[in-house]
Amino acid sequence: MRDVDERPNRLLYAIFVLVFLAYFFVAAVPLRRELSLHSDWAADVSRDSELDGASASGPLYTFYWGGRYGAVSEDGARRWSRGASFDAAVSDSLILPYARESRLLTAVTPSGAPSISIQAEGWPFFRAGRLFLVSPEMDSVSEYSRDGKLLWSYDFPFKIVDFDASATLAVAGTLDGSIECLDAQGRSVLSFSPGGSRLEMILGVALDPRGEAIAAVCGADRQRFVLLVRKGGSFKVQYHRYLESDYREPVTVRFTGDGRFVLFRQSEGIAVYDRESGRESVLPLRVQSFELAADSSRGLEYLFTRTARTGQVVCFEPPTRIIFSYTLPGGDLWTRYLGESLYLGSGAVLGKINISEE
Amino acid sequence: MVRTVRRLLVTILACAIPAAGPAALEWPIAGGVPALTFGSRRAGRFLPSMAVGPAGAPVRAVSPGEITFLFDGDKLPSGLPCPLGGIVAMSHPDGMISVYGRMERGSLPFYLRSVAAGDILGRAGTSGYFAGREASFTLFDRVKRQYLNPQVLLPPVRDDRAPAVRGVFLAAGGRTYPLGETRTLRQGTYEVVADILDPLSAPDAAPRAPYSIRLLIDGKEVVRYLYDAARAEDGRLRFFGPARRDSDSYFLDDGRIRLGQFLLARGRTTLVLLVSDYAGNEKETGGVLLVE
Structure with a gap:
């Protein structure tokens, strides 16, 4: 009688252990990561200053915000800053301050030493480390080498309102609703009008960092999101969706660092399209524009946004899991994610925040 | 007429x-x-x-x-x-x-x-x-x-002043020959450039473009620029006229307009430049050259 009673208990126990093991190895979700932020240093860069200890080793990180440009070392000890007469284009290796009606651009290196000069009319900018100049009428873009030589110049069919580049491609959106894609030599490889709307224009366009996909928000009545993917030698529409929005102003479109997700502004937040699953979700952030920086080692993205009065840093795990959010005073904001540190410039203060996982 | x-x-x-x-x-x-x-x-x-x-x-x-x-x-x-x-x-x-x-x-x-x-x-x-x-x-x-x-x-602007042609020049071998001041030239290919602006009726220095430019050599029209439309083709902005001039090569650095390169053969050659504005005012400039 006793043996008969114990058999079902053992059986239940065995089933419980099996279910637990199965759950543990198959269905368990890892614990959420905890990131902690530690302020490393902060410095006032509101006054003109020259570099101290220029001979010291270590890289200098360039910055520009609030009308001031300069560079800072990792420990913040070595830094310099100057006021720009109008604006500045900044890359890792060059800073190009420029006047409103500039005809001669003179670059400086991260150490503040004069570098290349470019004689051209227009405003410079960097994309994917490449130096471009947009013409005063916004109908032409030129690319310059790091030693200031004109590589190519391309007159677009109409005025452009957005531009992005990877190492090998460049893409522009025009006011008459066309996506124009150029190769590294400035030759046209694609001229595509998404159409499908009563009014045609491109409001925002972005290029995947590897140059494999182009995303755009275009048209009005009805507005569309379009994703083109490179197949063979050409680009084909992989996905499109009509949107509820009716923007008549620039719309930010960005790929994440690995190119898997596309983010674009929508009325309910930032839409996040997953190229692998084909699913779309929403980051609940109502912002007009944003920039992205990838923390590829942790699979995280940093989203930087600004309004007239505040700047915000949002760390999230794509598609939409927000890890932390950080609000800064001052609408003009400079942000950069390097290694495991966040460099922030806001108001008169430049600082470094170390991010560690616990 | x-x-x-x-x-x-x-x-x-x-x-x-x-x-x-x-x-x-x-x-x-x-x-x-x-x-x-x-x-x-x-x-x-x-x-x-x-x-x-x-x-x-x-x-x-x-x-x-x-x-x-x-x-x-x-x-x-x-x-x-x-x-x-x-x-x-x-x-x-x-x-x-x-x-x-x-x-x-x-x-x-x-x-x-x-x-x-x-x-x-x-x-x-x-x-x-x-x-x-x-x-x-x-x-x-x-x-x-x-x-x-x-x-x-757009509705026409009142304008009774003809375009100004401040000079027509022939250039070759690093030398420039102003038309009108030059009587003889050696046979060869010359680039013809012109310094043109349209002053409108209001006196100001803004270098406005005319509406059309025609160059005739010995009575034959060799250039016709009509400022009616332009389009970008193969990454280059061009006038959409018979000449299809490239935007980047249209002007010299000093603002003079390049009209093209022409072979001047031996004998008497007559060059006539006709420039008109939007109101129909026209300016004619020319000269006779003896090509040796």
Whole structure:
């Protein structure tokens, strides 16, 4: 009688252990990561200053915000800053301050030493480390080498309102609703009008960092999101969706660092399209524009946004899991994610925040 | 007679282009005098639009349409610099797009969608690359994907002054020979360049472009530039006329216009340059050369 009673208990126990093991190895979700932020240093860069200890080793990180440009070392000890007469284009290796009606651009290196000069009319900018100049009428873009030589110049069919580049491609959106894609030599490889709307224009366009996909928000009545993917030698529409929005102003479109997700502004937040699953979700952030920086080692993205009065840093795990959010005073904001540190410039203060996982 | 024929041609063209475009346009700035006309030299290349001022004046829609794009600033949210400054773009029912650039910050109608001709879109000229001067006005034919010369479609500006030809020059081997001062030349290929501007009736120094330029060598028309439209082909902005001149090679650095290279054979050669403006005023300049 006793043996008969114990058999079902053992059986239940065995089933419980099996279910637990199965759950543990198959269905368990890892614990959420905890990131902690530690302020490393902060410095006032509101006054003109020259570099101290220029001979010291270590890289200098360039910055520009609030009308001031300069560079800072990792420990913040070595830094310099100057006021720009109008604006500045900044890359890792060059800073190009420029006047409103500039005809001669003179670059400086991260150490503040004069570098290349470019004689051209227009405003410079960097994309994917490449130096471009947009013409005063916004109908032409030129690319310059790091030693200031004109590589190519391309007159677009109409005025452009957005531009992005990877190492090998460049893409522009025009006011008459066309996506124009150029190769590294400035030759046209694609001229595509998404159409499908009563009014045609491109409001925002972005290029995947590897140059494999182009995303755009275009048209009005009805507005569309379009994703083109490179197949063979050409680009084909992989996905499109009509949107509820009716923007008549620039719309930010960005790929994440690995190119898997596309983010674009929508009325309910930032839409996040997953190229692998084909699913779309929403980051609940109502912002007009944003920039992205990838923390590829942790699979995280940093989203930087600004309004007239505040700047915000949002760390999230794509598609939409927000890890932390950080609000800064001052609408003009400079942000950069390097290694495991966040460099922030806001108001008169430049600082470094170390991010560690616990 | 010649003036009448010119006026007739301009009128026919003004009617022909709107066959795909608007029936009539209003000036973007009331009583506006263009500071720079279509084809003028700006930033080293010819301008496929026009500049209208003065800065601060209200800018009006040239014809009814719908606003498709508004931007108020010097840098787009994506970080792309915006030397066109504040922008209002409108789509018109006839397939035209009008773009008003370098508008004053804070003056743009973000609340508007449909716009009637004459509605105020903002104030001119205090943003972008040429801030503090004029607004930029561009007219674009969406169907043909080409820029149109707005002045062909806008009401005429009173103008009784002929274009000015400040000189015609022949250049070869690093030397320049002014036509009129030169009597003899050696046989060979010469580049003909001309220093041309259209002063309008108001005396000011703005180097406006004329409407047409024709060069005749020994009575044969060898150049005909018509400032009616331009389009980008293969990444190069070109006049959409018989000459199809490239924007980058159109001007010399000093602003003179390149008319092309011509072989001058032995004997007497007559060069005649005919330049006309939008009102049909015409200027004829020429000279006779003995080519040895």
